[in-house]
Amino acid sequence: MKPYPSLKSIIAELLPLHRTIVSDDMDKTLAIIGGYLPDQANYALQTYSPGTKIWTWVVPERYIVHAAYLETESGQKVVDFADNPLHIISYSLPIDKILTWDELEPHLRYNEKFPDAIPWEFKYYERDWGFCLPKNQFDKLDRTARYHAVIDVEFARDPELGLKIGHGVLHPAGGAANGAGEIIVQAHSCHPMQANDDLAGVVSTIELARRLAEKPLPEGSMSVRFWFGPETIGTIAYLAHNEDLIPNLQAGIFMEMTGNKNKLAWHHSRQHDHLLDRITQYVLRDKDVDERDFAAAPANDERVINGPGVNVPCISLNRFPYEEYHTTEDNLNIMDEAMLQGAADVAEEIIRIFASNYIPKRTFRGPVFLSGHGLWVDWRENWNLNRAIEKIMMRFEGEHSIFDIAEQTGLDYWETYEYVEKFRAKGFVERLPIPSEAHTS
Ligand SMILES: [Zn+2]
Structure with missing residues (x-):
């Protein structure tokens, strides 16, 4: 894993390349991205032969100028x-x-x-x-x-000169958790000479991966899959070649245009009120952001991830609109380090909550003997949590996730999580995975 002085410096390195959907410079771009990703992600490339049918599309030829x-x-x-x-x-x-x-x-x-x-x-x-x-x-x-x-x-049309994508997976502490599934984070990388659209999303995603490698998600959490490649066609090619991944996908985050000086916008998932949407709302509750409908302009790979036959709830994070869009004015001059990092902050918090969330299912009968098991919370130390204990214990029937319980009790997510984890450590609740909404055909 190569160190970098700033996210802008990675943009500067990739900017001059003639990145287009299938091209030599796109291969170079994917290789450079891999160099900055944490080793634990086991980043690798896949190549799809031109002319191959991918659902209703076809893999395009390599463009050589x-x-x-x-x-x-x-x-x-x-x-x-x-x-x-x-x-x-x-x-x-x-x-x-x-x-x-x-x-x-x-x-x-x-x-x-x-x-x-x-x-x-x-x-x-x-x-x-x-x-x-x-x-x-x-x-x-x-x-x-x-x-x-x-x-x-x-x-x-040579098969080895096909469309390439790069992907890697970061597992939570303790390794991949059985049945927990994955979140996919995507940033397309096929726009030549464009800094904000699309290298900004690429570097915000690299930063996100490094943070999740430095401080892994808690044991039992979902894994996080990172994906880079050409917009739309790359995602279709990827999913069509890896259909077995789809049922395992719990959510998606699509990142692009994260570097210009503008407030953050987030687009809902197609489900609109999915857990992912509610967690995003929660993370952004005190921030001045734009909230938009699913695939409201600009619409990107979330139309594939959250589209027909896949249906994985996917939000998009961006700082659109900006005037320089799709011109040579979209360059390093409009890139702001704090904006690039800020998008990574938001994505990181959404992922930390979404991936660690689970459904706690009761194994006990009768109210738990709290003080006998070290679970009592002194009201003098934490009034709100003390008041919520009964409500929390009543919600261990397998219908509510920890996030639902936090929402319903008005408690902070992490406070609720830590408290429920104490019940789990005592064997009073077991962890049920959140059911995936992915389509299987
Ligand atoms: Zn674009």
Whole structure:
């Protein structure tokens, strides 16, 4: 596990790479991410062969750019991929042709709001070709001239050059807990030259993994799976190749755009009032945050994780909207270390509660002889807990999780957890896992 001086420094390292859904630089990105993850996560890559059917989708080919530029007929460069990979629309088809302005113009993209920025555009599936350039440069182009468009690219189909994802799992103290299941944390990493969308989510997730490795979740908790790869298609490819993981998934957290100076927004799960939603609300109760519906813009991999046939409750954490979105203005200048860390703080607390939560099931009959077993709480020391003891003991029938009990008694989650754990240590309650809502087909 490589140390890092700041999360921003990892963004700086990954930013220049031409990361697009299936590409050589995407492989490099996934390797670099792995270097920063804790060794205990056993981070590994999976490769899916282009053309493979994955549910209703197909694994795309690898996009290899040999050269791409636009020049005037007399050979004056207008834009060059070598200067910035955003100059071509990702997955542009090959072309080598002299064009009039009228033929060229429909293939040029710019951004009105930032006239000096290059926008990032992609055509992964309805393939076409095109160049992206600053609006100010577009305005100055000679409408009477002819232009030479060159896009020399390859769509590689070799199985070993397939779509790659990176994943790893951190287990709680004492190792994987039988039947507890997993939480999946996802950050996509396929947006070339974009800092906030999407490297910010990647580094907040790296930070989260390091914290969970440094201070593991309590014994018996869920494990936490970390996932990096191309947006949407990567998650579909991953789940379609690892269907056996799905029934074990209890929840998902999708992180992106965590680095700009804006308040945090969280999007509900598709279930809307799932335990995961309530725990998120609890963690953010005193914070100024935006609360949004499931997959309200922007919508990402949570549409797969929490979508049809998978249905794992998944929230999204981000700091959207921001104006620089999908342009060269989304760069290190708008990245803030405290914002990146702040998103990790929130995700960490949600996970610590969600993963440690369980359903305590009574093994005793009659009210427990509290003082005889060291379970009595002196009202002079903790009035609220003393008042709640009866209510807590009445909720050990296998219907309520510890979080439910904390909510119903108005106690702090961790205080409730610690107290219930004392009953479990005495053998008065046993731990029941929370049932998963994942679809099995
Ligand atoms: Zn995006």
